Amino acid sequence: MTVKFKRVALIGLGLIAGSMAHAIRAAGLADEITGYARSAETREIARQIGLCDRVLDSATEAVEGADLVVLAVPVGAMGPVAQEIAPHLASGAILTDVGSVKQAVIEAVGPHVPAGVHFIPGHPLAGTEHSGPRSGFATLFQNRWWLLTPPPDTDPVAVQRLTDLIRAMGANVEIMEPAHHDLVLAVTSHAPHLIAYTMVGVADHLRRVTEGEVIKYSAAGFRDFTRIAASDPTMWRDVFLTNREATLDILGRFTEELFALQRAIRMGDGQQLHDYFTRTRAIRRGIV
Ligand code: NAD
Structure with missing residues (x-):
């Protein structure tokens, strides 16, 4: 199975996004990884440690031309971030999140998703007590569950593409109903x-x-x-x-x-x- 994204945009550069960056790199799953975090200090650290190929100073620049966008911010920030980036999402892109709660994220993000963008909410059951851009590591998702809660009418090809990426990072995927x-x-x-x-x-x-x-x-x-x-x-x-x-x-x-x-x-x-x-x-x- 080969899965490769052209550009993966990570919004929020903490434990989960950082681990995704390492895992995607290690398995060669993207041509380019872009990133954005709200705090200038986090962006600076991410640049210093080379977490992404490019760290941008705005979320809208980071998602430009991305075929996969990952929202990896605290659950309460998902809606406002989605609203900000929505007009800049490429048609055909997959938009996912890694939030620990699913119904609230779907309610907050769903209304902003433009037609032609595939929104597939997700949650990796993997974590540590550490946070921030230095805390990620490539094997965080190895043999862990990654739950996806796509609405029933989601394009199965997009779900399969995201599933392939997650599996290539070492996790097991299960589809679940959000509630x-x-x-x-x-x-x-x-x-x-x-x-x-x-x-x-x-x-x-x-x-x-x-x-x-x-x-x-x-x-x-x-x-x-x-x-x-x-x-x-x-x-x-x-x-x-x-x-x-x-x-x-x-x-x-x-x-x-x-x-x-x-x-x-x-x-x-x-x-x-x-x-x-x-x-x-x-x-x-x-x-x-
Ligand atoms: P973290 O604190 O390590 O990182 C969060 C990142 O989001 C930071 O870089 C922060 O600067 C950035 N951020 C915060 N508000 C923002 C905003 N409004 N716009 C842009 N960037 C913003 O957190 P984490 O552990 O990586 O968690 C991220 C998401 O993953 C959360 O939704 C959490 O529920 C979920 N999650 C966490 C774990 C875990 O154990 N840590 C496990 C599974 C899922």
């Missing part, structure tokens, strides 16, 4: 991030009592929470503001479970705790 995506991700990613933020917040409240011992003796459990809680604040603010309903639904269910376990601990109900942990261990063993 279903948002619910699944609320369980698997969004709610766990919020819980990690609160665990680290609680430890911070206790700082005076524990005199820094939480950090000094942080064992695997808490250490994992702190890694997740170090993720980019802007990105996660936007995720919760835009995937509100699904996240609130999951958090409601989570709170019920937490109260049930809290009660079992209070009542000394070892059987309930043991049964619960046995069920969750079976789930983990089904994953790995």
Whole structure:
């Protein structure tokens, strides 16, 4: 399978766009990669490290003549960026995004997409707690899922072209319905991030009592929470503001479970705790 784009434009030059730039280069998937980020400092760093072939000072210049445009900005910025670049998109181009929420991005971007441009929303299930133009690396997407949520009337040839590119970067592609995506991700990613933020917040409240011992003796459990809680604040603010309903639904269910376990601990109900942990261990063993 050969897939090659003439010009890939990356809007937003952080972890995901940076990793795409490295992966596209490594696999020779584009003749040219152009890039733009809002912050002048980010653009300067991207130029210094040669992240793209050309880093432009405006999004509209960056998308000029591109046959693939990738929106890799925080979810809340997708709509305004799409509105700005829309008149400059080439006819026949594929426009995709990598946002962690899909319904809100489709609502914000969809109305701006000109006729003749194929909008195929997407979400790579890959990331780290790092952000910014230096954080990307070519193997980020290896063996990870990349979900696409194209509207039913999307040109299948365009979907196939984007799928081929994603597969060539090492990821597995699955097509999903946007609302279903948002619910699944609320369980698997969004709610766990919020819980990690609160665990680290609680430890911070206790700082005076524990005199820094939480950090000094942080064992695997808490250490994992702190890694997740170090993720980019802007990105996660936007995720919760835009995937509100699904996240609130999951958090409601989570709170019920937490109260049930809290009660079992209070009542000394070892059987309930043991049964619960046995069920969750079976789930983990089904994953790995
Ligand atoms: P990042 O913080 O590393 O990079 C974001 C980039 O967008 C920065 O270069 C910033 O300068 C730029 N930017 C911000 N607002 C902009 C605007 N209005 N116009 C142009 N550029 C702007 O973030 P990231 O981790 O690469 O995330 C980008 C997108 O990918 C987000 O929508 C996020 O939800 C999604 N995503 C992130 C992860 C993850 O784990 N980090 C995983 C999958 C998807």
